[in-house]
Amino acid sequence: MHDAIEWAGQSLKCDAAGCDHVEPVPEITADLIGTPCPKCGANLLTEEDHAAGLEIQAMVALINEAIGPVDVPDEVVRTATAVSFNPHKGSLTIKVGE
Numbered sequence: 001m002h003d004a005i006e007w008a009g010q011s012l013k014c015d016a017a018g019c020d021h022v023e024p025v026p027e028i029t030a031d032l033i034g035t036p037c038p039k040c041g042a043n044l045l046t047e048e049d050h051a052a053g054l055e056i057q058a059m060v061a062l063i064n065e066a067i068g069p070v071d072v073p074d075e076v077v078r079t080a081t082a083v084s085f086n087p088h089k090g091s092l093t094i095k096v097g098e
């Protein structure tokens, strides 16, 4: 059994223009607010973006609770299309297949 929406991994993505740095993290937590980008020095996680991320996590938890566990073979889960969510400055970018 699986959640309808499962987290494949979390990362901090640099939103500075021209920088493509992505920092994988075990979990996005408040202590990461203010982490500097190792490539350009920009803030990888603002308080505003962290708060938006928490709202996304709460929304996913609500959806999973409403749907309940789903009976999907592990192989299907492993090959499912990844969808990424990037909250930034009050907007949310959703990319499919990354």
Ligand SMILES: [Zn+2]
Pocket (backbone or CB within 6 Å): 014, 015, 016, 019, 020, 021, 037, 038, 039, 040, 041, 042
């Ligand atoms: Zn950067």
